[in-house]
Amino acid sequence: MSENKTPQKKAHKIYSATTGQQTTKEQAAKEVAQALANQTHQSTVGLRIGAIVLWVLAIGFEILALLVAVEKFAPKFLDSMPLWVPVAVLLVLDLICLIIGSQLWKKANHINPMSEKNKALFWLWNNLGLIVAVLAFVPFIVILATNKDADPKIKKVGAIVAVAALLIGGASSIDYNPVSKEQKEAAMEAITTTVYWTNTRSGKAYHTHEDCQTLNQTDELVAGSVEQAIAANRVKLCYFCAKRDGLENTVATEDGVGEVVLNQLEEKVDEAVESLTEETPAEETPAEEQPAA
Numbered sequence: 302m303s304e305n306k307t308p309q310k311k312a313h314k315i316y317s318a319t320t321g322q323q324t325t326k327e328q329a330a331k332e333v334a335q336a337l338a339n340q341t342h343q344s345t346v347g348l349r350i351g352a353i354v355l356w357v358l359a360i361g362f363e364i365l366a367l368l369v370a371v372e373k374f375a376p377k378f379l380d381s382m383p384l385w386v387p388v389a390v391l392l393v394l395d396l397i398c399l400i401i402g403s404q405l406w407k408k409a410n411h412i413n414p415m416s417e418k419n420k421a422l423f424w425l426w427n428n429l430g431l432i433v434a435v436l437a438f439v440p441f442i443v444i445l446a447t448n449k450d451a452d453p454k455i456k457k458v459g460a461i462v463a464v465a466a467l468l469i470g471g472a473s474s475i476d477y478n479p480v481s482k483e484q485k486e487a488a489m490e491a492i493t494t495t496v497y498w499t500n501t502r503s504g505k506a507y508h509t510h511e512d513c514q515t516l517n518q519t520d521e522l523v524a525g526s527v528e529q530a531i532a533a534n535r536v537k538l539c540y541f542c543a544k545r546d547g548l549e550n551t552v553a554t555e556d557g558v559g560e561v562v563l564n565q566l567e568e569k570v571d572e573a574v575e576s577l578t579e580e581t582p583a584e585e586t587p588a589e590e591q592p593a594a
């Protein structure tokens with residue numbers, strides 16, 4: 302590791318949003334121009350069907366967990382274990398299906414956003430996963446708690462697991478970065494050049510300038526179209542880039558310096574976590590090569 306920190310502008314490693322490969326600014330610009338000319342749009346039918354199938358499965362596991370908990374469904378192999386084990390396993394399967402389904406749904410909404418003309422409908426559509434989270438755990442909690450014949454121990458364990466799963470599933474089903482059809486169309490109309498975003502999971506904004514001051518500490522950038530940025534969960538234009546381009550009233554931007562600082566802090570934490578997990582395997586001793594006999 303080098304000891305010297307150079308205060309100069311950083312040369313970024315740029316990756317293409319289309320191919321995932323390392324690329325140059327020029328090549329990225331060509332890809333963006335081509336995508337705009339082709340007018341190709343990703344279909345979201347598969348993502349939505351996947352989400353709905355997984356959500357139905359989640360509720361199926363909930364029903365099964367309830368039937369096992371009240372001993373209405375008791376196959377022979379369950380006799381060998383305490384009752385709470387299959388109930389907890391089924392609730393965890395319920396949670397896994399819910400979370401994956403909600404991620405697919407959110408992804409679809411970023412590729413093919415809904416109009417925000419009707420605010421209530423817009424919120425419901427974007428947070429459908431949250432409603433499914435309620436349906437996937439609350440009936441279990443209520444029905445089990447009010448069942449007179451159920452074992453008190455299973456009532457207690459079932460309630461604890463289901464409430465925890467409801468909180469985790471609900472939190473991960475909310476879209477914290479929703480985007481509307483109008484927002485996406487305005488951004489796509491105003492920005493037809495390459496945009497850049499950080500390669501970390503926490504980044505929320507995209508940039509129209511690769512040399513933007515907020516990217517000085519970042520090593521790797523992804524380059525693509527505005528459409529690709531929004532699909533990658535970068536729904537707002539960077540505050541500084543917007544000012545530089547005079548787009549602050551045309552395109553949805555970050556709310557200002559406060560949000561920029563917050564995003565940068567999140568990215569720093571993310572990078573620190575990533576570097577910690579990356580450095581671990583370096584300490585392993587290399588495997589000795591066995592000479593061929």
Ligand SMILES: [Zn+2]
Pocket residue numbers: 507508509510513514515539540541542543
């Ligand atoms: Zn910027």
